[in-house]
Amino acid sequence: MTAVKINGSTRLYGIVGDPIVQVRSPETYTELFAAAGKNAILIPLHVLPGEFDKTVPALMQLGNIDGLLVTVPYKARMVPYATRLGETAQRIGAVNALRREADGTWTGDMFDGAGFVRGAERKGEVLRGRRVTMYGAGGAGRAIAVELARAGVRSIAIVELHPDRAESLAKILRDAFPACEAAAVAALPAAFDMIVNASTVGMRAGDGLPGDIGTLAADTLVGDVINSEAPTPIIQHALRHGCRYVTGRDMHSGQIDALLAFFAPTKVSSGQPIATS
Secondary structure: OOOOOOOOOOEEEEEEEOOOOOOOHHHHHHHHHHHOOOOEEEEEEEOOHHHHHHHHHHHHOOOOEEEEEEOOOOOOOOHHHOOEEOHHHHHHOOOOEEEEOOOOOEEEEOOHHHHHHHHHHHOOOOOOOOEEEEEOOOHHHHHHHHHHHHOOOOEEEEEOOOHHHHHHHHHHHHHHOOOOEEEEEOOOOOOOOEEEEOOOOOOOOOOOOOOOOOOOOOOOEEEEOOOOOOOOHHHHHHHHOOOEEEOHHHHHHHOHHHHHHHHOOOOOOOOEEOOOO
């Protein structure tokens, strides 16, 4: 572990969420900053829902804060605070990272989907042609669905407590990736060979599975966005059936390089300005 020294010149990064105790990013990125010789730390920021719209603008006004990561439940709610958005964030309406530019404006983008796909590829998994069922259509789910479609999966069935949100995501996928069959569904379809839990189910003690999954064929690939040291309920279910899996930690690790590159100094011209009324 590289020693971390904090002084008056230390630059700040934060991760915003509710809850926040589950995140691993502070230790990961602080150590990476130190190893790269960068005088910076990443700290957890527990922002309560009722204080979000007051707290976030104040945080972004701090003179020594250079970037923010965003976790549940704020990936969509953070979008209006970005001056411009990258391509993925613009498409799905959610961000998980923002950086301050040299002129004080903020650029936001989403890396969860790329991290999930990269995490799967690092484990030797083939995604092309798979029939995916995904639980959850929030910020992480939308990002993962887009990247899975980009990676060439055959179909994506979306199970979501809010049907309008599932249908909205399905339309995004159909418009952008017509070769991928996308649909909002009420429950696990008969034909699938990949399941992704992109919901928050599994984050809390006592949580079960995100839906009625039942017996899994051994060639089913199971994914989860929950970043946990111990196997989450859906990963335990995969293990019981001899399935291969992609964990939230795999997803987290898969986006580290992209996020470090995103936080590096860059020109302000990247991304699309957010329309204002």
